[in-house]
Every structure is written in structure tokens, then in C-alpha cells.
Amino acid sequence: MDRIFERLADIVGRDYVSNAAEERFIYSRDGGVQMPHEPDYVVLPNTTEEVQKIILLANEEKIPVVPMGGGLVLSGLSIPLKGGIVLDMKRMNRIIEVNEKSHYAVVEAGTALGMLSAYLNKHHPSLKNSLPDAPPVATVAGNIMIHGSGHLSQSEGGFHSEMVTGLEVVLPTGKIVKLGSCSTVPYWFSRAPLPDLAGLFLGWNGTTGIITKVGIKLFPRPLLNDGLMFMTEDVDTVPDIMFRIVNTEMCEDLTFFITPKPAMFEGFQMTIISITANSEKEMRLKKEIIRDALRGYYESKEAGFVPVPKEMKAFLLEAPQKNLSAFADVRKGGGFEYVGAIIPVEKIPDAYRAGLDIAAKNGITYSLGGRMIGRGHSFMFYFAYPFNRADKEDMDRVRQALDDTNHAALKMGGIPWKAEVSGQQLILKQMEPSTYEFMQDIRKLLDPNGIMNPGNWEVNP
Amino acid sequence: MNALKFDPGICAKCETYDCLMKCQYMDFDLESAREERWKLIRGEDTRILNDCVTCYACEEYCPYNNHPFYLIVERQEEKGIHPVPKPIEKSQIKAMAPKGVIAPMKVKEPVINMCYFPMMLGTIRGKLFEGASAIVGSDIFCNLMYLHFARNSVIKERLPKMIENIQKNYLEPSGVKELICYHDECYGTYTSWAPAFGIEVPFKPIHLFEYLYNRLSELKSEIKPLNLKVAYQRPCSNRLSPEIDHFVDDIFGLIGVERVNRKYDHENALCCGGVFEAQQRFDLMEKNQTLNVDDMKENGATHCVFNCPFCFWTLSDLVSQKGMTPIMMSDLCHQALGE
Numbered sequence: 001m002d003r004i005f006e007r008l009a010d011i012v013g014r015d016y017v018s019n020a021a022e023e024r025f026i027y028s029r030d031g032g033v034q035m036p037h038e039p040d041y042v043v044l045p046n047t048t049e050e051v052q053k054i055i056l057l058a059n060e061e062k063i064p065v066v067p068m069g070g071g072l073v074l075s076g077l078s079i080p081l082k083g084g085i086v087l088d089m090k091r092m093n094r095i096i097e098v099n100e101k102s103h104y105a106v107v108e109a110g111t112a113l114g115m116l117s118a119y120l121n122k123h124h125p126s127l128k129n130s131l132p133d134a135p136p137v138a139t140v141a142g143n144i145m146i147h148g149s150g151h152l153s154q155s156e157g158g159f160h161s162e163m164v165t166g167l168e169v170v171l172p173t174g175k176i177v178k179l180g181s182c183s184t185v186p187y188w189f190s191r192a193p194l195p196d197l198a199g200l201f202l203g204w205n206g207t208t209g210i211i212t213k214v215g216i217k218l219f220p221r222p223l224l225n226d227g228l229m230f231m232t233e234d235v236d237t238v239p240d241i242m243f244r245i246v247n248t249e250m251c252e253d254l255t256f257f258i259t260p261k262p263a264m265f266e267g268f269q270m271t272i273i274s275i276t277a278n279s280e281k282e283m284r285l286k287k288e289i290i291r292d293a294l295r296g297y298y299e300s301k302e303a304g305f306v307p308v309p310k311e312m313k314a315f316l317l318e319a320p321q322k323n324l325s326a327f328a329d330v331r332k333g334g335g336f337e338y339v340g341a342i343i344p345v346e347k348i349p350d351a352y353r354a355g356l357d358i359a360a361k362n363g364i365t366y367s368l369g370g371r372m373i374g375r376g377h378s379f380m381f382y383f384a385y386p387f388n389r390a391d392k393e394d395m396d397r398v399r400q401a402l403d404d405t406n407h408a409a410l411k412m413g414g415i416p417w418k419a420e421v422s423g424q425q426l427i428l429k430q431m432e433p434s435t436y437e438f439m440q441d442i443r444k445l446l447d448p449n450g451i452m453n454p455g456n457w458e459v460n461p
Numbered sequence: 462m463n464a465l466k467f468d469p470g471i472c473a474k475c476e477t478y479d480c481l482m483k484c485q486y487m488d489f490d491l492e493s494a495r496e497e498r499w500k501l502i503r504g505e506d507t508r509i510l511n512d513c514v515t516c517y518a519c520e521e522y523c524p525y526n527n528h529p530f531y532l533i534v535e536r537q538e539e540k541g542i543h544p545v546p547k548p549i550e551k552s553q554i555k556a557m558a559p560k561g562v563i564a565p566m567k568v569k570e571p572v573i574n575m576c577y578f579p580m581m582l583g584t585i586r587g588k589l590f591e592g593a594s595a596i597v598g599s600d601i602f603c604n605l606m607y608l609h610f611a612r613n614s615v616i617k618e619r620l621p622k623m624i625e626n627i628q629k630n631y632l633e634p635s636g637v638k639e640l641i642c643y644h645d646e647c648y649g650t651y652t653s654w655a656p657a658f659g660i661e662v663p664f665k666p667i668h669l670f671e672y673l674y675n676r677l678s679e680l681k682s683e684i685k686p687l688n689l690k691v692a693y694q695r696p697c698s699n700r701l702s703p704e705i706d707h708f709v710d711d712i713f714g715l716i717g718v719e720r721v722n723r724k725y726d727h728e729n730a731l732c733c734g735g736v737f738e739a740q741q742r743f744d745l746m747e748k749n750q751t752l753n754v755d756d757m758k759e760n761g762a763t764h765c766v767f768n769c770p771f772c773f774w775t776l777s778d779l780v781s782q783k784g785m786t787p788i789m790m791s792d793l794c795h796q797a798l799g800e
Contacts, residue, residue: 233548264556268548280782284747291743298741304546307738309774 034076069142188215343414649701686717
């Protein structure tokens, strides 16, 4: 009998641990094109204390531990590169608290964003959470851990990691810590005014600890939503158009897409401006202010607001967006992969041209686009390429396109987001050596046995 | 190729300049109307070219059928004027281009031309359209909408092929001579625009309203009067066939519906605003929509009846917000038959 398996079963119960070949197969891969690696065990803990016990065991046995949320990242961040335990957090999905007046929720790490959204709809209809353009099973903790963004990232302060009000973390040594106001008082309202330690766990791809609870900001939910679509033919005008829109402070979400299909969009850039309001009067005023901001463009007739039929508008305004899922099947093999690069806003034209060049060079189709993060503080530009899972050459082409895109993103002054291991290495090679050394010092300090998602954020994995 | 049949001599004799004097969107006195009209005829710059909102109405106002609107569009295009921003214009020309996928198909009378509104096919059903064949798609699309874009050239280029497609693939092989036009735009194309540009139409276009009236007359005993007060949203392309307007009243008479007497109907109808939006005339769009819908409501309408799907999509939310029910004419007739 497998001794470790038995000890894991003692911790979580026999139903929630597996080393069966079929489970190991499933957890060896994600939806992208990264190479699979099988875990030795898949474990689904139910409590922070169970996570703690698993971490203590992993330290004792020197077994790698890879935390996993929705498993949707596509860049292999929850693929166990060196085997060990995949810690699937989905059972820890309780919504612990919603504080309406202080606009936050406290959830367990496996809570899906869609679940939180549905819960708020039902119990706190005046509030909402920011939703990424991912399937609703994407988790709150997973998204903050990779610096994800969502449909409130433009209007409400940036990346989801910037919306974190507090964390509970099981450190790689097994110690349980609380970060933010919840460490001192019974409220999870803010990371300030205390020394901010949350950054040690945000963007680290699970290499510094296991997040078990999250305090996350909630936002008002206006009664109405509507949108405008602004069409341009000269991509060099897009940063200025975005700048003008952002500066009106009238829109909730600001996104952008370029796609070769359907034909009506080929060769044009579409900026989508989502607007919310509590009355028709407010909505009209906001639209008027945004239109006025772009008056020079549309009066020149070189760009303009597209009349959008109601059905299409509903499709464009939905959160999360489902169109990328449909895009995944363009090649009739159900796969798509993307690099989301975080770039300076003024680099949107460079990113656009790079995306077109890379798609043409690799003979693949594409969907390009992105979302404004913060009030024009940076831009998440995605380069998405669909592929057919049954076609190895197709996957190779997309893998090459991803690599080309990572290089292009760094060259233009951006940084690949939630990069796969090879992309992480590119980033680290360009990083100030002292910064990289500091990162490794912190990891050694927190994780003396090197058990946490090894292979990630390492120059030589 | 396909020159507009326009006679400046008719304008020379005109004393009223109704084409401009009746315009709802540009203000003229008789002298300025005459002056600007002649600038237009001579191909000179005139404010008409930039201020025209392309509502089609002057085609109706001209008592001599001398095609003042088509002349405006010709001149706009000659002078490189783009009423709609260029990317939107290009995008629409691409989007609505013929896909070349049409294939011969046996059809039975009545043949209903659904233009390029495949999403409206569901209305061709029930007793109203019993036994009908519906045709639809980019390869039979009349393309008249490009009048709003000042692109007569697109219509000239595409329309002959569309007519040939309809005739050779559907009507001729099936021995059908008549084509019921669901959309005013198609009917106006075949009865007004095509003759004005010397393009032959080998089939007989029938307006949907005429078909509905005749069919409802056949089914008169099955009609349950609806007892509704409705406002009618007259579409821009109905300006090309004003002789059809009486069928609205005739149909309403059969199905027990009262067309409310309101300011913005008949010759004084207002554009739904969709075209103004495309032309980036947002203030005008909002002003007109408010005037129009308030006028419906104030005159006691409980429903707003549309025949143009584009008008329906543009105005239906606003109509609903005012507590009225937006409905297509064909659906209203279905209701009267209990369907």
C-alpha cells in the first residue's frame, strides 16, 4: 500500500485523494498547449487545517505541492512539472461573509467567481464583483494569484490582485497566517494601514504558499448597463481614443478587439465602452460625455460609433464574455491559447502589428484584443490563437506563436501575463539580477525545502 | 453606366421646390431653396450635400417624380462626401457583400423576398403565408441601404446581379412572375430606384402590405378584430412608394385596428433615428426619437407597428419604455388570425 496515499487519505478522507491513472492523466494537463506532467497524487482538501496538514506532510516527505483553482490558466501553471501533489481547492468554496457597507466578501480559496456573482445576485443585489472573461468556474483566489483582471478593472482600480482586502495563507512550512486588517481585528476591510505582506503571494504562481481565504472588494451594481462601439481603421489612433474615454470617467469597462471574422470587422479596430447607470437620464448623459470626448474623430469621418443591434450589444456587454470560448473551436478542435501581455497603453499599436505578423508568420488565425486596467494605467493585450487538439502540427505552430509573442511583448516594453515556464524564463532573463536574487531569497526563506510549485519563476527549473 | 433619369428642365419649371421646402431636417425659404437646388443640379458645392440626413422623403415630396434624393446621393458620392464614418461604411459594404452561395431552388407562389433578414424568416408562417416560399440572403439583397452612405455605386454594381439571381435561381425555373417584397427597401428598389437608373426588373414586385391586405380579405371570416389603437412607424424607404400607404389603413380596417391620428405620420413621418446614429448625428437622433415616441403615446397608441426590421430594432426599447408594445405588421396580422 502507498504510504503517502494512506496519510493523505487520513487527512482528507479516502474519497478526496487519488493516485489513479485516470485522475493523474486529467491533472497532468490544462486546456493549453503546454506539455503534460503527471502528479503522483490529487488531493481535495476541505479546510485550512487539512491544507496545513498536507503541507506538513509534503515537507516531511519532500514532495512538491501545486495549488490549483479552476485549472483554466492555459499556460500550465497548475501542471505539476516535478510531480508530487496537485492540491485542487474546489471543495473549499464557502462564501464566509459579505460586508455590504464596507463592500467586501470573504471567501474560501476554491470559491468560483461565478458562484460569488450568483450569490451576490441573490442575497446582495446592490453589489457585484469583477468578473474575468473566463468560464464562471475560475476561482477568486486563482485569479488574484495570477494578477488576473476583469470587467471592473478599468473603473474600480486595476487587477483583481489590487482588489484584495486580506488573505489567509498556509505558508510552505505549514504556518497559517492572516494578512491585512483581518490579522488584527475581525474585519477584512483593507490591507492598509499595516505593512503589506499580501504581495508575497500575488503573482507568484503558488510558489510561496497556499492561499486559503480571500477578502475581495465588491462594487455597486447600477441598475442599467449599455454600451457603445467605436470603430477605427487606424490603430495608431487607439491609444488616444482610449485616453479620451478613460478621462471622461464615465465608463465601467473599456475593451478592444480585432478579429478577421466576421468580414465586417476585418481590418478595423473595435473599442467597446461599457456604461452603467441608475437611470435613463444618467445613461444618456454618460453617453453624451463619451461621444463628446471623441467628437473630433467622428466628425472627421475617419472613425465612428457603430450602431449596434440590441442582440449584439447584449453579447458584447456580457460578463464574463463567452465569445472566446466560441473562438476556441474555430479550428474545430476545441483549443485556444493566448498570451496576455500587460503593456503600456501607448504600445497598443505595436502589439496589434506584432500579433498580425506572428499569426501570418506561423500560418494561424488569431483574435487580438484587450482590456484597460485601471484608469489608463496599463493595458492587458491578448494574443489568442485557436488550435485543433488532434493536430500535433497545429499545436506546434501555436506553441511557436506563443514564444514569438512572449519575445515581442518584452521587446515592446510589456510583460507576458501568467506566462508559461518558458515565458517566465524570458522575463527573468530580462529582470534586474538583484530583483531575481531577492525573489529567490524570499522563496528560500518561505520554502526551505523547495516544495511549492517547483519549476515556476526559476531561471533554471 | 446606369445614369440617373433626371430632367433639369422639370426643376426649371418648378415653382414650389417641395423637395427642399418640405424637408424636415433643413430649413430654406423659397429663394434659398431655388439657389441651393440649382447648385446641386450644376454639381456645385451646396449645404444640401452635407446637411442631408438621407431620409428619402424628397423622393415623395417631388410632385414630378424627378428623383431629387437620388440626385443628392449621386452628387455626394461624386464629391467624396461620407455621411457615415468611413470605417463603418467600408465595414458595412464588406459585411453585406454577396457571398455567391446561391443555388437554384424550386419555389411556389407566393414567393416572399425577405431581403437580407434571415432572422425574420420565422414570421413567414401560418394561414397568412400558407404555402409560401421565402427567399433570403446576401445574394438577393437589394443593397438600397447604401443610399444612406452616399454610395449609389455599390447599388449600381450589385443590384443587376441580385435581380438576375432572383430571376434565374428562383422565379424563372418555377414559372413565378411576382415577388412579394417583405421590406419596403426591396419594393422601393424595384419600383423606384431601378427604373430611375434604367435597370430592368423582370418580375412584378408586390408590396407586403398589398399581399397582406389581399390575404386577410380572403381570410376575413377568421379575423378576430384586435380593437387596438396603434401608431404606425413609417420607414424611410416607404417614401419611394407612397402609393402603398393606403394599404396600412386598409389592413387596419380589416383587423379592427385604429391608426392613431398623430403629427409624425404619413408625409410628416420621422426617421426612426437609426440612420442618424450611423451618421453620428446623436442629438438629432435623440430629439427625433423622443418627439416621435411621445407623439405616439400622447395620441393614445398602445402599440407601435413597424414594417422595417431596422426601425423595429432601433425604436423598440424606447417604445417599450413608454409602455407601448412594439410589433411588426406581419405579426399583428398573425394575431388578428388568432395565431
